[in-house]
Amino acid sequence: MSGSLGVVQRWVNPLVAFRTSRHFNPVVLSARGVIVSRPIYYNTKVLQCVANTVTDTVVATDDSYGHKEVISVNPRLYDYLLANVREPEILRELREETATMRGSQMQVSPDQAQLLAMLVQILGAERCIEVGIYTGYSSLAVALVLPEGGQLVACERDAKSLEVASRYYERAGVSEKVKVKLGLAADTLKTMIQNGEGSSYDFAFVDAEKKMYQDYFELLLQLVRVGGVIVIDNVLWHGRVADPLVNDLKTVSIRNFNRNLMEDNRVSISMVPIGDGMTICRKR
Numbered sequence: 001m002s003g004s005l006g007v008v009q010r011w012v013n014p015l016v017a018f019r020t021s022r023h024f025n026p027v028v029l030s031a032r033g034v035i036v037s038r039p040i041y042y043n044t045k046v047l048q049c050v051a052n053t054v055t056d057t058v059v060a061t062d063d064s065y066g067h068k069e070v071i072s073v074n075p076r077l078y079d080y081l082l083a084n085v086r087e088p089e090i091l092r093e094l095r096e097e098t099a100t101m102r103g104s105q106m107q108v109s110p111d112q113a114q115l116l117a118m119l120v121q122i123l124g125a126e127r128c129i130e131v132g133i134y135t136g137y138s139s140l141a142v143a144l145v146l147p148e149g150g151q152l153v154a155c156e157r158d159a160k161s162l163e164v165a166s167r168y169y170e171r172a173g174v175s176e177k178v179k180v181k182l183g184l185a186a187d188t189l190k191t192m193i194q195n196g197e198g199s200s201y202d203f204a205f206v207d208a209e210k211k212m213y214q215d216y217f218e219l220l221l222q223l224v225r226v227g228g229v230i231v232i233d234n235v236l237w238h239g240r241v242a243d244p245l246v247n248d249l250k251t252v253s254i255r256n257f258n259r260n261l262m263e264d265n266r267v268s269i270s271m272v273p274i275g276d277g278m279t280i281c282r283k284r
């Protein structure tokens with residue numbers, strides 16, 4: 001720090017200071033480091049946030065990424081994103097009730113649910129499957145956009161969480177559309193195949209036992225028609241899949257599943273960094 005009054009930008013990345021310089025008056029400190037003037041529009045905390053916004057958010061810019069400024073969602077940006085999600089009132093109530101329960105971190109986020117509903121609508125899906133209901137947030141999001149006569153076969157092994165889900169299906173008026181299958185999902189899917197339901201579904205969402213992903217996928221690939229879509233949740237697994245030092249059973253199985261999917265010519269794929277990561281697969 002200099003011995004005279006001066007502008008101090010030690011907390012500002014020079015690139016960011018340049019980019020944002022039109023938007024604020026800098027902090028001026030005395031020789032002893034006492035603030036003698038503050039920005040006109042921002043207090044120092046806000047200013048710090050402004051200065052950090054770009055550096056916190058843009059996570060990749062170099063030529064490995066074609067100099068594309070790739071962003072990562074920080075809390076402030078995520079709040080903004082959520083403020084732009086159209087979450088139906090009934091889903092909000094279910095999400096808030098679930099938030100008081102054990103395991104609430106398992107439910108998909110509002111932006112994920114909106115994407116699922118959007119995919120179902122784009123596909124014009126009438127016959128859907130969900131693997132892993134919990135209290136019903138994602139299944140209700142799908143059921144709400146199904147057309148008259150549409151059906152969602154939803155698999156869950158935990159009867160207690162199903163009580164919440166069923167109550168919300170009822171309240172939302174979609175009970176007729178959701179066929180709940182209590183039991184192990186793989187068994188339910190096998191039975192559906194044995195019953196001749198192969199290639200008759202338009203859409204499936206997988207959000208249950210991570211070690212079973214490959215099995216669920218193989219079964220669902222038989223149940224979904226050509227052109228149908230299978231969405232898999234948690235494919236980024238809190239970032240652990242990209243960390244070679246993490247090798248617990250769940251991480252390894254998701255990592256292997258992702259690698260297999262990359263080489264699987266039976267589907268087109270798109271891995272999307274939404275929520276905990278989702279891969280959208282379209283059956284060829």
Ligand SMILES: C[S@@+](CC[C@H](N)C(=O)[O-])C[C@H]1O[C@@H](n2cnc3c(N)ncnc32)[C@H](O)[C@@H]1O
Pocket residue numbers: 106107108131132133134135136137138139155156157158161183184185186207208209
């Ligand atoms: C991540 S949660 C599902 C969250 C849900 N999609 C939502 O948005 O609220 C996973 C659910 O899968 C269920 N589950 C786990 N293994 C299962 C299995 N083998 N068969 C059926 N359900 C299973 C769990 O009981 C749990 O409720």
